Amino acid sequence: MELRGVLDPDLARALIGGLSPGGDGGRSSTGSVPGGWLVALAAVTVLRLVVAACSGLSPDEAYYWVWSRALAPGYLDHPPMVAVWIRAGCALFGDTALGVRLLAPVSAALGTLLLMLAARDLAIGPPEGGAAGGTAGRMVRAGLLLNATLALGVGAVTMTPDTPLLFFITLALWAIGRLFATGQGAWWLVAGAALGLACDSKYTALLPGAGLALWLLGSRAGRAWLRTPWPWCAGLLAVLLFLPVIGWNAAHHWASFVKQGGRTGDWRPARAVQFLGELAGGQVGLATPLVAPFLAGGLWRAVRCARVQARAALLACWSVLPAVVFVQHALGDRVQANWPVLLYPGLAIAAASLAWRLWRAAVAVGFALSLLVYVQATLAPLALSPHLDITLRQMAGWPALARAADGLAGETAGGDGFIAADEYGLASELALALPGRRVIGIEPRWALFDLPRAPAGGPANSQGNFQESFQENFQGIFLCSVRRLRDLDRGPFARMVPVGVLTRGRGGVAAERYAVFRVTLAPGAGARTALLP
Structure with a gap:
């Protein structure tokens, strides 16, 4: 295999051993998205577009619409990407619910395809639990597990900063998967651009980026890449894309950085059990009760395989470092349930190697819960109190x-x-x-x-x-x-x-x-x- 831009023979051997398809398991990176899945994904996307158009906008979505009418490199609450996406959608469909949310179902569909391709390139070891349908089976499982979460099911019909964040995080994982599959350093630039745009979506995107840096410093394959210009150029590209947000904060007394960063120093151990319980319960709710164990199992498998597989080590660093930060924050303050959602694409990739028999039931229950939310948001057949019905509230x-x-x-x-x-x-x-x-x-x-x-x-x-x-x-x-x-x-x-x-x-x-x-x-x-x- 040719590694472009690599001259040092020892470095080449390290890269081949750590990143090539045969270097940590002999897997081929061939495989395409099954045609039947493309049809199903198109149908789900059409349904989501209908729900997005027919359900009312939440106050936060209306607030982000105001952002789109006064575009700026930053805002008090978040970076500006959600406003850019809303502006683009409204340019096509006007100041309507569909205009505001247009790119949510579209990005969910494109992100699902990217995730499936990333699952092909970042697959961890042989599948556990027996036959798993090979490469195509892993790809489909990864896509289904992520789409079966309420985080994506509801997020695909609403527009919040998590919407572009999830897309660009998935884009970064796809680029990293291509890097592992091909060994071509230019994929670092795609990953760097994706992480920069993710940071332009929400500040928490810094966490998986830090996890990637940890992998570069802590693994043999990562340190080998640090002897090339590619990851350094990727980091520079990410910073350049984030510079407008930094500039806006500098011109506004660091208002957004202070608002978001000021939460990190809280310490209230007397309420830590409550906050940790809320963190765990929120993830079970957003991931859905049966999909959540798969995501947790995927993380555990990535950690177990990290010593022998570069792919597993990267997925472990990508996920564990942010998870530790969220747990640390929960020792002093409440962690909003949607914050850890940026971990779901990587965890779905890791979980795709788990051929547990319950995965079909987990997916079915997850889609059923999302469908229930869709029906209630558009037709409201159940007269529930606002405490139980978030669509009413x-x-x-x-x-x-x-x-x-x-x-x-x-x-x-x-x-x-x-x-x-x-x-x-x-x-x-x-x-x-x-x-x-x-x-x-x-x-x-x-x-x-x-x-x-x-x-x-x-x-x-x-x-x-x-x-x-x-x-x-x-x-x-x-x-x-x-x-x-x-x-x-x-x-x-x-x-x-x-x-x-x-x-x-x-x-x-x-x-x-x-x-x-x-x-x-x-x-x-x-x-x-x-x-x-």
Whole structure:
């Protein structure tokens, strides 16, 4: 086998022993995605597109849509990739649910194909438990196990930063698989670009990247690659792609890095058992109860085989280091259930070598749970409370609430009254649903956006006739969740008059109640507000 750019004979032998298809198990990297699976994947993708178009947007998705209308190299909560993807989808299908979510089902389909090819190239040893259907069987198992998780099943019909993150993480694994299969160093550049784009999606992408660096330093094959320029160039490429995010943070007092990085130093051992239990329970829920043992088993097998197989060592480093970080964080604070999802593609590849008889049942249960969520999100046959039904709590009733608020705002300031909210998700939902109405977000985070400030805070004319003009132009209504009334900040308003309560819900089941006030913005309020698109 020819290794391009490698001149040192000892180095060549190390690379061949560690990375070539025959170097750690004699496997061939031949194999293509079975045609029947392509048909099934296309059908699932069409279903996901329908669900994405027909279910309501969550407040976070509406918030990311606002990002897409004010594109920037960074935001307080996350890097900008989710906004770029939404902007692309809305360019094709407008400011609709399908436009916002278009690239979620598409990237899930493309990512599944990449994962299956990566499973071919990164397969660990002979399959356990007897015959496993050979290379094609591993490829199909990896794709099915990942798609059977609720993390991907729900993530493929919604748009969050995890959506592009999972795609670029899978792209990186595919490129690394090609590196192992061919020994050609140029694949490092693809892996580096994918990891850089993953970091542009969510900061947690740094963790598998650190795991890859650990493999380079800690394994014979990895150290051999460090004697070539390829991994160094890959790292430089990843940093260059991440530089705009660093630049945005530097220009905004490191706001996003401080918000996300400030969580790392928490230490509350008295609640560690609770947090660790929530971490484990969240993964069982998102991976589904029967798929979760497969992912855990895949990690265990990768660790067991790490000493004798370079592929296994890489998958172990790729997964173990982030897992340790999440466990460490759980010793002091709650780990959100979706954070470890970036480990699922690598774990699905490792789990594909486990020919446990229950894998078909695990996949069937996982798909059934996702289908149940799809049906409830679109048809809502079950009248569940918002505590049990996340589709009701997050997605239901927003258009009706927006219409009711628009009617009340139309009775203010000669029909030109604004609508204001101090919850970013609520304000974003109203802005998305009411393009013809001025919607004002009142929260410090809006100061980091390149959005117009709500006009307030100065004399209206040279004659000093301030109050009359002010009340005429800066009147509207303000919505606040009833749950938040106790902590309501009245500072942005010169006047607040209670109007009543609006309820958001579905089928007679309330998801949230909002107190409504007729308000006048106070002078100086513009510094803490934004006029949403």
